[in-house]
Amino acid sequence: MTSSSLANALVLFHFLLALTLALRVIYSRRASSAALAWLTVLFAFPLVGVLAYLLIGEPRLGQARARRRAELVSFHGAFADRFLPPQTDPVCETRFRQIAHLVRADSGYVATGGNHTRLLSDTDAILQAFIADIRAAQRTCLMAFYIVEGSGRVEAVLQALMQAAGRGVRCQLLADALGSAAFWRSGWPARLRGAGVEVTRALPVGLLKSFWVRSDVRNHRKLLIVDYRVAYTGSYNLVDPALFKQNAGVGQWVDAVMRCEGLVAQELAAVFYGDWAVENAHNLSATLEQLAGYVEKMPPLVEPSTGGTLMQVIPSQPGGDAALVYDVITNALNVAQERVVISTPYFVPDDALLNTLVMTARRGVQVTLIVPRHVDSRLVRYASRTYYQPLLDAGVQLMLFDGGLLHTKAVVIDDSFALFGTVNMDMRSFYLNLELSLAIYTPETVATIRALLDHYLAHSEAPDIAQHPPRIQRFIERCVRLVSPLL
Numbered sequence: 001m002t003s004s005s006l007a008n009a010l011v012l013f014h015f016l017l018a019l020t021l022a023l024r025v026i027y028s029r030r031a032s033s034a035a036l037a038w039l040t041v042l043f044a045f046p047l048v049g050v051l052a053y054l055l056i057g058e059p060r061l062g063q064a065r066a067r068r069r070a071e072l073v074s075f076h077g078a079f080a081d082r083f084l085p086p087q088t089d090p091v092c093e094t095r096f097r098q099i100a101h102l103v104r105a106d107s108g109y110v111a112t113g114g115n116h117t118r119l120l121s122d123t124d125a126i127l128q129a130f131i132a133d134i135r136a137a138q139r140t141c142l143m144a145f146y147i148v149e150g151s152g153r154v155e156a157v158l159q160a161l162m163q164a165a166g167r168g169v170r171c172q173l174l175a176d177a178l179g180s181a182a183f184w185r186s187g188w189p190a191r192l193r194g195a196g197v198e199v200t201r202a203l204p205v206g207l208l209k210s211f212w213v214r215s216d217v218r219n220h221r222k223l224l225i226v227d228y229r230v231a232y233t234g235s236y237n238l239v240d241p242a243l244f245k246q247n248a249g250v251g252q253w254v255d256a257v258m259r260c261e262g263l264v265a266q267e268l269a270a271v272f273y274g275d276w277a278v279e280n281a282h283n284l285s286a287t288l289e290q291l292a293g294y295v296e297k298m299p300p301l302v303e304p305s306t307g308g309t310l311m312q313v314i315p316s317q318p319g320g321d322a323a324l325v326y327d328v329i330t331n332a333l334n335v336a337q338e339r340v341v342i343s344t345p346y347f348v349p350d351d352a353l354l355n356t357l358v359m360t361a362r363r364g365v366q367v368t369l370i371v372p373r374h375v376d377s378r379l380v381r382y383a384s385r386t387y388y389q390p391l392l393d394a395g396v397q398l399m400l401f402d403g404g405l406l407h408t409k410a411v412v413i414d415d416s417f418a419l420f421g422t423v424n425m426d427m428r429s430f431y432l433n434l435e436l437s438l439a440i441y442t443p444e445t446v447a448t449i450r451a452l453l454d455h456y457l458a459h460s461e462a463p464d465i466a467q468h469p470p471r472i473q474r475f476i477e478r479c480v481r482l483v484s485p486l487l
Contacts, residue, residue: 115262152240162195211486251404
């Protein structure tokens with residue numbers, strides 16, 4: 001075969017492969033904007049586009065993981081009548097009761113009352129609360145974080161965890177393989193295991209594994225559960241912000257967590273065990289054994305107590321053409337009547353979410369979007385700016401936070417409903433990562449989140465729209481926007 005014949009054969013092979021992948025894109029159940037972005041990448045960038053799709057084009061988590069999850073779900077269903085609270089609809093307002101019904105129908109998690117909550121937004125207060133509850137633990141400490149770095153003030157938390165394991169508390173730590181890469185390279189995993197802490201790598205990555213399991217699908221959840229009684233979740237990674245990414249030029253990361261005490265802690269424990277069990281066969285068998293013993297010994301469930309905070313767990317993970325938390329956000333925006341306040345570090349919506357925000361503002365609802373002035377991703381920064389003008393034209397109040405990298409993720413609707421958790425306003429959080437949100441239906445608790453967002457607003461400024469960026473920058477921003485559904 002001549003060199004020209006070989007070249008023609010390679011071109012034909014590439015074209016047929018790209019065409020095959022394009023057909024997979026067209027027939028897959030995904031957002032049209034993402035499909036168009038992938039078609040553009042496949043045919044505009046020979047070889048690179050095909051390789052990119054093979055690596056990150058589909059949210060594959062692996063067949064073994066799927067089998068373990070199916071076994072865990074089967075166990076969960078067999079004991080759901082005793083393990084979960086009664087299936088009731090305690091939400092008062094009809095518009096929010098419908099959201100609660102949507103979450104329950106999709107995830108199985110119900111809204112539970114009688115939870116006592118405390119919002120923490122200072123790093124020292126967060127870490128001190130972690131340590132205090134870990135030291136008070138008698139049975140279990142469950143921890144799952146996207147990023148763990150055992151330096152600075154975080155070292156005291158890991159020391160408390162090792163001490164708890166030493167006195168017989170079952171301690172388990174799940175850390176994302178990619179987000180916590182520095183942690184896995186450090187001596188901390190060996191130290192923790194030596195002290196009796198069970199440590200597992202979430203979604204391990206590898207070059208060959210990438211062709212069968214998508215490597216950029218990450219476990220982005222943040223959880224601490226103590227004795228199935230107290231639970232924390234929010235945007236905070238287990239890092240010391242005074243040390244974390246200080247060379248990125250964005251200042252310290254600004255986060256918040258919700259401390260919850262009540263039935264919601266059991267539901268968050270169920271989320272943790274699901275993530276823990278599917279990582280390997282040993283974790284699955286040990287989890288099933290532990291939960292079976294727990295269910296056999298636990299007393300019968302009682303009706304949730306009155307008062308406290310009414311809240312609902314919203315877990316999300318890749319799969320299918322619908323994202324639960326995305327549907328909840330769009331539904332909440334559509335039923336908003338007076339005011340919407342959103343805080344997010346990364347804002348890269350699809351056209352449907354952008355139009356929903358625009359229409360919400362155009363029908364007279366006061367919409368405020370708070371984002372950090374500087375973020376640690378150049379691509380996200382370029383993509384986000386292209387959405388500013390349509391929002392401003394619709395009357396959205398866009399505010400740039402100047403106190404660091406604002407990492408808190410929250411949505412407040414009419415001071416009556418809130419979403420709080422780990423979800424960014426981008427397609428990666430909606431459709432790819434394992435994420436976690438709390439839907440909060442009690443106005444008094446919503447008011448604490450609203451007060452925190454008002455504090456952020458006091459340290460924010462509106463963008464200067466009179467300043468036009470250079471033409472080359474605008475060109476780059478628009479090019480990046482073409483692939484923003486893939487970011």
